[in-house]
Structure formats: C-alpha cells, structure tokens
Amino acid sequence: MSTELAIETTGLVKRFGHHAAVDGIDLVVPRGSVYGFLGPNGSGKTTTIRVILGLASASAGSVRLLGTAMPHDARNVLWRVGALVEGPAFYPYLSGAANLRRYDTANRQAPKDTRIARVDFALERVGLSHAAGKRVRAYSLGMKQRLGIAAALLAPRDLLVLDEPTNGLDPQGTREVRALVRSLAADGTTVFVSSHLLAEVEQICTHVGVMSNGRLVSQGTLDTLRGQTRPRLRIETLDPAKAMKVLDGLGLPDTRLESADGRPDTADSHLVSADLNGVAPEDACVALVAAGVRVRGLYTDHGSLEDSFVALTGEGFDVAG
Amino acid sequence: MSRADGGGLLVSELVTMFRRRRTIALLSVLAAVPVLIAVAVKLSTSDVQPGDGPAFLDRVSQNGLFVAVTALVVSIPLFLPLAIGVVAGDTIAGEAGLGTLRYLLIAPVGRVRLLLVKFASSIAFCLAATVVVAVSGAIIGAILFPVGRVTLLSGSTVSPGNALGRAALIAGYVTLSLLGMTAIGLFVSTLTEVPVGAMAAVVVLAIASQILDSIPQVSWIHPWLFSHEWLGFADFMRDPISWTSTQRDALLQLGYVAVFGALAYSRFTTKDVLS
Numbered sequence A: 001m002s003t004e005l006a007i008e009t010t011g012l013v014k015r016f017g018h019h020a021a022v023d024g025i026d027l028v029v030p031r032g033s034v035y036g037f038l039g040p041n042g043s044g045k046t047t048t049i050r051v052i053l054g055l056a057s058a059s060a061g062s063v064r065l066l067g068t069a070m071p072h073d074a075r076n077v078l079w080r081v082g083a084l085v086e087g088p089a090f091y092p093y094l095s096g097a098a099n100l101r102r103y104d105t106a107n108r109q110a111p112k113d114t115r116i117a118r119v120d121f122a123l124e125r126v127g128l129s130h131a132a133g134k135r136v137r138a139y140s141l142g143m144k145q146r147l148g149i150a151a152a153l154l155a156p157r158d159l160l161v162l163d164e165p166t167n168g169l170d171p172q173g174t175r176e177v178r179a180l181v182r183s184l185a186a187d188g189t190t191v192f193v194s195s196h197l198l199a200e201v202e203q204i205c206t207h208v209g210v211m212s213n214g215r216l217v218s219q220g221t222l223d224t225l226r227g228q229t230r231p232r233l234r235i236e237t238l239d240p241a242k243a244m245k246v247l248d249g250l251g252l253p254d255t256r257l258e259s260a261d262g263r264p265d266t267a268d269s270h271l272v273s274a275d276l277n278g279v280a281p282e283d284a285c286v287a288l289v290a291a292g293v294r295v296r297g298l299y300t301d302h303g304s305l306e307d308s309f310v311a312l313t314g315e316g317f318d319v320a321g
Numbered sequence B: 001m002s003r004a005d006g007g008g009l010l011v012s013e014l015v016t017m018f019r020r021r022r023t024i025a026l027l028s029v030l031a032a033v034p035v036l037i038a039v040a041v042k043l044s045t046s047d048v049q050p051g052d053g054p055a056f057l058d059r060v061s062q063n064g065l066f067v068a069v070t071a072l073v074v075s076i077p078l079f080l081p082l083a084i085g086v087v088a089g090d091t092i093a094g095e096a097g098l099g100t101l102r103y104l105l106i107a108p109v110g111r112v113r114l115l116l117v118k119f120a121s122s123i124a125f126c127l128a129a130t131v132v133v134a135v136s137g138a139i140i141g142a143i144l145f146p147v148g149r150v151t152l153l154s155g156s157t158v159s160p161g162n163a164l165g166r167a168a169l170i171a172g173y174v175t176l177s178l179l180g181m182t183a184i185g186l187f188v189s190t191l192t193e194v195p196v197g198a199m200a201a202v203v204v205l206a207i208a209s210q211i212l213d214s215i216p217q218v219s220w221i222h223p224w225l226f227s228h229e230w231l232g233f234a235d236f237m238r239d240p241i242s243w244t245s246t247q248r249d250a251l252l253q254l255g256y257v258a259v260f261g262a263l264a265y266s267r268f269t270t271k272d273v274l275s
Helices: A045-052 A074-080 A096-106 A112-125 A141-152 A171-186 A198-202 A222-227 A240-249 A281-290 A305-313 B008-019 B021-043 B066-075 B079-098 B100-105 B111-144 B160-177 B179-190 B195-213 B216-224 B232-237 B244-270
Strands: A005-016 A019-025 A028-030 A034-038 A060-065 A068-070 A081-084 A159-163 A190-195 A207-212 A215-221 A232-237 A256-258 A270-275 A295-301
Touching: A005 A045, A005 A190, A019 A045, A019 A060, A028 A190, A028 A207, A034 A045, A034 A171, A034 A198, A045 A060, A045 A159, A045 A190, A068 A074, A074 A081, A081 A141, A096 A112, A096 A141, A096 B008, A096 B100, A112 A141, A141 A159, A141 A171, A159 A171, A171 A190, A190 A198, A198 A305, A207 A222, A207 A305, A215 A222, A215 A305, A222 A305, A232 A240, A232 A281, A240 A270, A240 A281, A281 A295, B008 B021, B008 B111, B021 B066, B021 B079, B021 B111, B066 B079, B066 B111, B066 B160, B079 B100, B079 B111, B079 B179, B079 B195, B100 B111, B111 B160, B111 B179, B111 B244, B160 B179, B160 B232, B160 B244, B179 B195, B179 B244, B195 B216, B216 B244, B232 B244
Parallel strands: A019 A215, A034 A190, A034 A207, A081 A159, A159 A190
Antiparallel strands: A005 A019, A005 A028, A005 A060, A060 A068, A207 A215, A232 A270, A232 A295, A256 A270
C-alpha cells in the first residue's frame, strides 16, 4: 500500500542536458522511519530532494509524497511536509521571527491566529528565542542553520525532509539536532535526512539509502546495509608471514597485512586480516597456534556502516566527478 | 489547520517591501525630485520663459501646484522607470537569488499565487512612487510659491481643490502607464536568479522604448511602444477633461499586461527552481 509510504519514487530521472543527475531511482521511505539518505557530495541527493518537493520537474518517473502524486497535488500535501533544502535561506533585512512569520504566511493551511505562538515555539525548539528579534544578517552560520530547522517545524508535520541539517553546526549543535530528530521521530514524524557524513546519521536512522553517481545503490534497514559487509578476522601477531600462510591454507579469501596506523604498535607486532568466509574464528585460532604463530590478539570485525558505504559508493567521501 | 489565510501573503509582501530600506531610499529619491525643481526655480533670479526646460516649468512660479506636474514630467522618462525596474525586476529573481523562493514554494505558496501577489505589490509600488512625487511636489510648491486658482491648458481656471483632484487623476494615469513595464519586469524576473540583471534589463527596455518613440523613421512602431502614452496626461489639464489618451493608454497597457503576464505565468509555472 502506497499510503504506508512517506516517500515513494518510481524510476525517477532528472537530466540536465545530457547529464543525468538522478538516474532512475526507486526510493521507498516507510512512514515512521528515520531514513538516512547517504552519498558523497554530487551524487544527486539534493536534486532528488528538489524533485520530490516539486521544486524541479522529473525528466521521467513519478513521485508520491505521503501517498499523494507530486507535483500534481503539491498544494494538498506540501503543508504537511517541513523541509530544509540545500542550506537555509532568509531575508537578511528581516528578523528571525519575521522571516518565520513570512514563510508561515506563504503556507495557506497555516492558521493565522496561532502564528505568533507557533513561531515562538519553533524558535524555542532550536534554541533561538534569544535572537528572535535580531536581523538574520547578524546571524552566524550555525544560527541560520537552526533557524532553517525552525522553519521546517513551524507547523505539525507528517514528514520532515532535512538536507544536510548539521552543516555549519558545532559538535554541541550537531548533538542537539540529533536529539531533536529522535524526539520528532518518537512523536511519529517520518524524517528523511540526507548527509554525506555517515557517522552523523548512523546513530539516528532506522533505514538507509545510499546514492552514488545518481543511482540508489543500496536501500533498506540499517541492519540490512550493515549485513552487506562480510565479517573479517583480525589478528595481532609477531609472525605475519606465517599467519597469512595459515589463513590462506584455511581457505580464507582476501588475506591482508594491514597498515598499523593509529594503533599502539611495536616494531615486532603486525595486524593481519582476512575474510572469515564462514570459518569459525576459534577454529582459525586453533590452526594458527598449532602452526606455531605467536598470536597477541584475535577478534572479529563485523564491519562498520562506513565500510559498506565506501564499498558501495566506491569513491568514498570524494566528490563524484 | 482550519482557518485558511487568503490575503495574508499580499499584506506580508507589502509590509516587507515598504519597510525595506531600499524601497524607502527609492521613494526618498523620488520625493527629492520636486524639491530640487522647486528650489532651483525659487533661487533663479530670472523668470522661466514658456518653452524653457521641462513642460509646465514656466508656470511653477505663478502657482506652486505646478511643481507636482513638472516633477512628474521630469520623473517619467528615467526616475520612475528606474525605481519600478528595481522593484519589478526583483520580484522573482530577488527571491531566487536569496534562496527564499524554494522555501516559499515548499511552504507551499503556490506559483500562480506568488506571481499574482508579486504583480499586485509591484503595482502598489508604482502607485506609491507616483503619489510620492505628486504629493511631495504639491507640498514643496505650496511652501515656496503662491497657490491659487489654476489656469488650465485650455485657458479656463479652476479652484485649487479641483486642481488637486486633477493631480490625483494624473497620478492614477501615470500608474496606469507603468503597468506594461511592470508586467515586463515580472516576466524578466522569472528568467534569472540574478536580480540586478533583471533590473538592468527592465530599465534598458524602458529607455530603448523611449528612444524608438523619438525616431520618426520607425513611426509605425510608435503606437505599440509601452512608453508611447507616458506623457499623455496633459489631457487632464484641459476643460473638459479629454479621455482619449487614457483609453488608448489603458488598452495598450492591458495588452502588455496580458502578453507579459502570460509569458511570466508559462515560464514560472514550469520553471525548475534550482537556486
């Protein structure tokens, strides 16, 4: 049932000239989820968001937002969606509160009699009450970012679309945004949050979609994506060459001598890793010790989301060309 | 979410526009035009002869109310088009340049609604600009020169009250004359994200139109130029008032509003907002 989905795109394509910035993606964002929309800079995340919100038209494919066809029925659905798209934008000569009032006035469904109260509440929620009367010209980058989030929270929303919400925020601000997203999600709001910083969304998301060069290369629950990396065996040893030989002999693929950066390492200790490939780590340990390999440490690593992310996008965190 | 809010956006737009320092500066410059004229005439030792300087300048020293009319004559070719070019050219391009356009659209404001509100507020600015010139002229004229019965172009005289009524009609006429240019400005504004570019384009068009209007070799095009009837308000200085210019002008301006309004609509409703 499409009404169970907050965002659903089918074969969505957005071309600029010959270049397809978004190249046939099928997003499935369940209601009530916190969906992390990941990808390197330039992978098509913001363009996708623009098309979803009706700012740009799709070259092909369709979009349903909260079960409603976009952009056809934009006016019936967008008022239930709060959004931060490609950074906040305001009238620099108006105060923070006046900016929010103006955006709220643009929303035909927002009741006028509660406007002042809703603006105050939104400012309070992002910790900007003290700067409400100040012109936005005088705001710092982080304050503008907070005000942008406040604008998305002006009315009760069923869906929040937050494009890089922690840009320009200090660590404290980033933590506050995370807490805010958690509390909104707890109230039942679906949150669609894009980021090129994995660590930022890993802690709050239930679902993840990974973009690379205009394509959605992976989508699913956080655990699904995590499960896509294979567990690795990592051993600390004084006999790396012998250890690799033993692991090869056990049939473990992708045996590697890891660089020891960032580890408390001595000249004689080395880190060797290999794909476990279904072998129980304790069996590997027995084999190593039996072969006379001096093992200092042995553990398995189920792979971080970051490993999956890099594996999927290929270019890691570099800007896509 | 019960009570829908219809006219709120126009009020918000007008408040935002008229509180903005730039708008106030533009209107202040326009208010200074009649002051400049009146002071210049007051300080000059020799009388202005009929035919010298802008139209009606020779009558200023006899009747202060003519400062308003002379100031409008002086402002129409450049100052008013400049001010309106700035405001109309900024309508959509200014929002796009700030990035606020995307937030208005996802509010959602509705593209047609935004276009209509922007056009209405630009017209309000045209009216304000014209009224500022006329009122400032009437005030400075009344301060520096005698005010009495006004001799019209047709030779008859009317009371100062009647003359003020005619001045209001002239202000209305000038506003009407600027509608076509405002519509052009709105359209140009939907083409770009750079407001200065849109403003410059509108002002260039206004000047080009007036230059073409002064070249006899292209007289066939003259009746179609949006600036052609700009100075036609002398009709309000006759007794009885002749409405022929007004009718021609209204038709011409409505034509421009229809054409450029339609262009602005088709452009803006299909435009990808990527700023």
